[in-house]
Amino acid sequence: MKISSADVIVTSPDRNFVTLKITTDEGVTGLGDATLNGRELAVASYLRDHVVPLLLGRDPHRIEDTWQFLYRSAYWRRGPVTMSAIAAVDVALWDIKAKLAGMPLYQLLGGASRHGALAYGHASGRDVPQLLDSVREHLELGFRAIRIQTAVPGLNKVYGVAAQPGVDGRYDYEPAQRTPLPVEEDWDTRAYLRHLPGVFEAVRNEFGPALPLLHDGHHRMTPIQAARLGRDLEPYDLFWLEDCTPAENQEALRLVRSHTVTPLAIGEVFNTVWDYQTLIREQLIDYVRSAVTHTGGITALRKVLDFAAQYQIKSGIHGPTDISPVGMAAALHLDLAIHNFGIQEYMRHGPRTAEVFRQSFTFTDGLLHPGDQPGLGVELDEQAAARFPYVPAYLPYSRLHDGTVHDW
Template structure:
């Protein structure tokens, strides 16, 4: 069964997505997600101009060989553009293989290790009353785990906090926080680390007092702290029993997490910007983190993330795959199939896509009991409306940049 065509679809039903469609000589179609927020066209070109010609005529069943061919054969290894492109090919090939087998994808990965994948939603608010409303809305929908992000006094905008107008839950107005603004240049935000470190513990104290000890609470520091600051935050949040504290410091310097680990028992999640198992080598081997965050979409697909999780499992490190709405429903479905199968699953990020996105990318995922489970439909269980996708043209959009109050460019 040979690959007969490889088509790249760029669509923007509210936000930009890059999708790969592989079709075999037998007419079987496989779908892959290659979305890289703010750099979408670079991946689309990589797929269309460099990988698609190499795929034509290859055996669609040889997934591992194709993965190695695209990774090792390209000489220029790793990096988000390369690994997002490889991810799309890999995911599409797994989709094809499962459809030919007549099985949902998770069955080809060893079958289910659990009934469903625990997920967490995003609760946010500019102040405590607005945050509490958001938490209540998520709990009412059935979430058992919630990420907590709030405004910081003195700062106009903070990552992860939707505007009041966008925070409503309901048909067509669902919270779909998109920090990538539709503009030819990135917007700039301001940041004050000391104000943030003073404010966050009081937020979690208030949330625990309001909602009790059972709901799992998470928080994302978004790479904005030094190791010493990260250690201070982790220790200050220990009384509130976080499920995890995410991306406390830029982890390219993996040894920096040694200092953080020495000073706090708050569980740590790292890696949504990591693309291969090599990025985690020290972090996993020395057990400096508790959860790995790489998504299927950005880390080489099912094959690439499975390598990371197999290595992580040796050290009791679990999955916590990145799953915002800039990962398309194809990428989310792939993550849920993988999460259902692997032994060391931890939790899956789950932001519900907008209504327009759902019309373009129809999925068969079931959300209940605080978790997601794929259907028994063969393959990924995703249906793409290509005609509708063509109506939504790409629009330039960039994630913000971030500056300290004195104007110094800071991590966003």
């Protein structure tokens, strides 16, 4: 059996997605997600111009060999564009292999280790009453763990708040906007640090101590600021504090860890195990946040999570709507199989996305399951995809009140 074709499909139903479709000479197809939010066409070009010609004629069964070939033969390694392209190939090949085996993919990864993957939803509000209403809505939808994000007094726009005055053009419940240039947002870390503990106090008073609560700092704090926030939130027993400081400087987490016992989750912008080496070995984090889509696929992320398991660090795979249903399905198969599963991020895609990507995964009583169809369990309707052409869209960026560009 050989790979006979590989097609890159760019579509924008509720948002932009890049999908790789690999076809064998026996007519078996596999899908991989190559979406990189705000830089989608860079990955599409990387695949079309540099990767697809290398795939034609290769044996689709040789997943590990193909992964190593694509990673090492380019010489220029790592980075989100390269690793998203490799991830798309890897996941598509696993999809093919599982279809040929007549099994859902998780069976080839060792079988199920649990009934389903606990998912958390995204609650937010312009103020505390609206936030509490959002939490109630998510509980009614069946979520048993909730991420808490709120506006900050004095700031016009804040990451993670779905409905804000003056924010137009959001699509599919994400902060990226269909605009020709990135939108500028304002930021004040001191105001944020003053405001947030009171928010969690209000949520705990309303919903009690048992509900798992999460929060995303989105890389905006220095290490000492992150340490302060982690300490200030300890009375509210967070499931995790995510991306509390830019973690490219892995040693910075030593300072955070020394000041707080709030669990830490890191890694949605990471691409390889090298980004985690110090964090995992020194047990500076509690959850690995990478996406299958951006970290070289199932083959690579499984190795990262196996490394983390040696230190009792768990998974928390990235899963907002800039991960396509193909990438989400890949994450769910991995979630179901690994022993050190922690939690899965889950944002529901819009109805047009569900029309383009026919999905078999389910969400019941707070748990996600990838389904038992052979392969990933997702099929792409190419005719539907063609009705939604690419539209430029960018994530926002932040400036401090004095005009300094800040981490968004």
